[in-house]
Amino acid sequence: MASSVKSLNNLRPRERLLRHGAATLSDAELLAIVLRTGSRQGNVLHLAQALLQHFQGLQGLLASSATQLQRVHGIGEAKSCEVLAISEINRRALLEQLQRGPTLNQPQTVKQYCIARIGHQPIEHCLALYLDNQLQLITAEEIAKGTINQASVYPRELVRAALQHHACAIILAHNHPSGVAAPSQADIALTQHLKQALQLVDVQLLDHLIITPGYANSMAENNLL
Structure with missing residues (x-):
């Protein structure tokens, strides 16, 4: 039962995004969708909040390196790659706009x-x-x-x-x-x-x-x- 409740909580940001748009989600909820799963210490939303707190917001997070990301408990190679990919997509989108x-x-x-x-x-x-x-x-x-x-x-x-x-x-x-x-x-x-x-x-x-x-x-x- 507890597992089912956690799964439901993890799906809520996705459901809200699909029904009402990404702008209705908090930074932590958006990041949780990208990370998909949490760690042994907490669910994915807790992990997202820990990342944002560690890097003092989205800008610091998106400017971090793989080594810096993996210093946060619960972030391994796969999750650090996900964050790095988003960061690079953001930079390339801005570069594309400038061109x-x-x-x-x-x-x-x-x-x-x-x-x-x-x-x-x-x-x-x-x-x-x-x-x-x-x-x-x-x-x-x-x-x-x-x-x-x-x-x-x-x-x-x-x-x-x-x-x-x-x-x-x-x-x-x-x-x-x-x-x-x-x-x-x-x-x-x-x-x-x-x-x-x-x-x-x-x-x-x-x-x-x-x-x-x-x-x-x-x-x-x-x-x-």
Whole structure:
């Protein structure tokens, strides 16, 4: 009887999703549908709630690695793969959206993509979005990680990559693990240095985003380019 009650409880979010739509479910209920089964310590909803608490919400969860996920009791290889797959689907959907039209017409999607990709990284990562002459996204690549400065982001490497991708413009983004989204003086100096290097080959630096787990600060919007 107890087993039947647990099964019924686990099915309720699915039934509600089918009848009323996914928007009616909580974060934990949506995650429970993905995980499907719980652990010896509790049902699947308890496991979903434990994951969200451990990673402080969906953003932290979707930015986690397999190793980080499997540190949570009840999460093995199969469940960590399920979460990682959802995370990658989310990033690819945002990337696909950016490739459908001029990137400058989608500033919020650019920010969401960069947050999803590097927002929760524990060390600094620098991302370059390469755009064509219609300002549509060609590709996005990580160009550096570690402390982001003139010693780690080489202008000649960025110029070479821009030419290889036949890019006419670039948007840069790098994360601040500290959670402070304000650009430092080093960030501003690096941006100016890269902008000047790119201008020599007629490639425009359109923006440099400073990324934190839930926010993207645009240097262009703050007249720092």
